[in-house]
Amino acid sequence: MTLKKRFSLAWLAEQEWLVLLLWFGLTIIVTIREIYAHNINDYTIYKNVFFHVRAQQPLFLAYPEYFDVNNYGPFFSLLIAPFTWLPDAVGGMLWVLVNAAFLWYAIRQLPLSRLQQNIILLFSSHELMGASSYFQFNVSVAACIILSFALILRGKDGWAACFIMIGAFVKIYGIVGCAFFFFSRHKLKFIASLLLWGALFFVLPMLIASPAYIVRCYHDWLTALKVKTEKNAQFDQGIVLQNISAMGFIRRVFHLKPFNDLLVFVPGALLFFSQYIWLKYKQEVHYQFYILCSVLLFTVLFSSSSESPTYIIAFPAVCIWYVLQNPSRANTVFFLFAFVVCSFSQSDIFSPWVRKNIAVPYAIKAFPCLVMWGVIVWQVHVRQFLRLRPVAA
Structure with missing residues (x-):
């Protein structure tokens, strides 16, 4: 297909x-x-x-x-x-x-x-x-x-x-x-x-x-x-357009004001570096692309300086991941979900109430990218990249 x-x-x-x-x-x-x-x-x-x-x-x-x-x-x-x-x-x-x-x-x-x-x-x-x-x-x-x-x-x-x-x-x-x-x-x-x-x-x-x-x-x-x-880190003092990251998302969703970002960053860094245990596949182009996607997403998701415009770094990774995948309705549905939520959650496509009460205060923009990064790390560890169709350059 x-x-x-x-x-x-x-x-x-x-x-x-x-x-x-x-x-x-x-x-x-x-x-x-x-x-x-x-x-x-x-x-x-x-x-x-x-x-x-x-x-x-x-x-x-x-x-x-x-x-x-x-x-x-x-x-x-x-x-x-x-x-x-x-x-x-x-x-x-x-x-x-x-x-x-x-x-x-x-x-x-x-x-x-x-x-x-x-x-x-x-x-x-x-x-x-x-x-x-x-x-x-x-x-x-x-x-x-x-x-x-x-x-x-x-x-x-x-x-x-x-x-x-x-x-x-x-x-x-x-x-x-x-x-x-x-x-x-x-x-x-x-x-x-x-x-x-x-x-x-x-x-x-x-x-x-x-x-x-x-x-x-x-x-x-x-x-x-x-x-x-x-x-x-002071989102509770009105700075809601900063820290649109994994740390900011978790902190806001669970209302964790006294929260050390290292509790999220350190496990995230360990997961990221764990992908290198498969370096014996370093010449496999799909593995290389998975690391690229992981790098682009990690850079934004685990930086407290991430803002909405910073996601021009992260979202191309979601697109790269998608074009590499084998045909699947599930992949397409998730990609469209990520596209709408990440790219449009703070735009006029959502009502002002949703933007004001959900999308912005809870850093929802980070959520699909965080899920995507987790999927990529999991796929690397199960060596899913070995089962993808050849890249047609």
């Missing part, structure tokens, strides 16, 4: 124009709406990272130009620099489109068929729209993780290390790309490349600011991330 027969909407994925239209069209529409409404706070934070680094001002304090604070490292100042000299409307739009194009390219590099790639793009387009409405760099974080995986499989370890370090030096998340180390056929080159790119990205911001200032920024960055983590 073909992929088209097992999923009645799969024929949409054969329409290249439709995939392109949804991916970039939804992003452009939502970005125009936010720019028109002058709702570009995150982009304002981003562009000021460059100006603050150049002026050697504290990088992680609140400034009157915007709400909230910056949480990205000083290296980010170089990435955002080309956009800062443009009018906000133009710079913001280009910033969003570049991020969207980067993730599009990364998904296209996966060793999957064109139809499978199109399904991933189609069903991830709504998450992309949500992340784009916040001008989020998480889109590029997802791209860095996916692209590093694809490059390692192609033997391009040096470039894979580059994208891992880009993600790590901007938002820490990117370092999870090191989870693909065991798939590398040139491990020493991979390690050396990580060290070289890391050293380069550490010193590059010193082109626009003094070395002493940049070193101090890295120290301040760690302090700022610690403060943010502590703040994210």
Whole structure:
């Protein structure tokens, strides 16, 4: 039975124009709406990272130009620099489109068929729209993780290390790309490349600011991330849009105010690393893809900093898992459930009462992804990946 027969909407994925239209069209529409409404706070934070680094001002304090604070490292100042000299409307739009194009390219590099790639793009387009409405760099974080995986499989370890370090030096998340180390056929080159790119990205911001200032920024960055983590745990004090994670979901559903996140994180980490006991199958492409999916989901589910737009990192994993599966009505039903609940639980498809009283306060967005991650870990341990149909790249 073909992929088209097992999923009645799969024929949409054969329409290249439709995939392109949804991916970039939804992003452009939502970005125009936010720019028109002058709702570009995150982009304002981003562009000021460059100006603050150049002026050697504290990088992680609140400034009157915007709400909230910056949480990205000083290296980010170089990435955002080309956009800062443009009018906000133009710079913001280009910033969003570049991020969207980067993730599009990364998904296209996966060793999957064109139809499978199109399904991933189609069903991830709504998450992309949500992340784009916040001008989020998480889109590029997802791209860095996916692209590093694809490059390692192609033997391009040096470039894979580059994208891992880009993600790590901007938002820490990117370092999870090191989870693909065991798939590398040139491990020493991979390690050396990580060290070289890391050293380069550490010193590059010193082109626009003094070395002493940049070193101090890295120290301040760690302090700022610690403060943010502590703040994210305070959902009972009105901060309900943060910590949309496994910890946040469990804490809120069971009303566990005095709750140590390590009680969830540590078992989760042990389960994640337990998947590596099957490394004898490290050359099996389905096992490799299962680890990719697990990494993308774990990164979001076990971070207290996860917000709704962060799920542009997690949800492509659900789509990748689905296109790999053998035909099954149960798989399709679960995939559609995950798609609706994860991508639309905080949108107008649900009534305001549901959003206000269930979806947001209980971090329901995390639930289908948490179930999906558990399914993947279980399938790895029962070696279900050995019973999947061949990947058609």
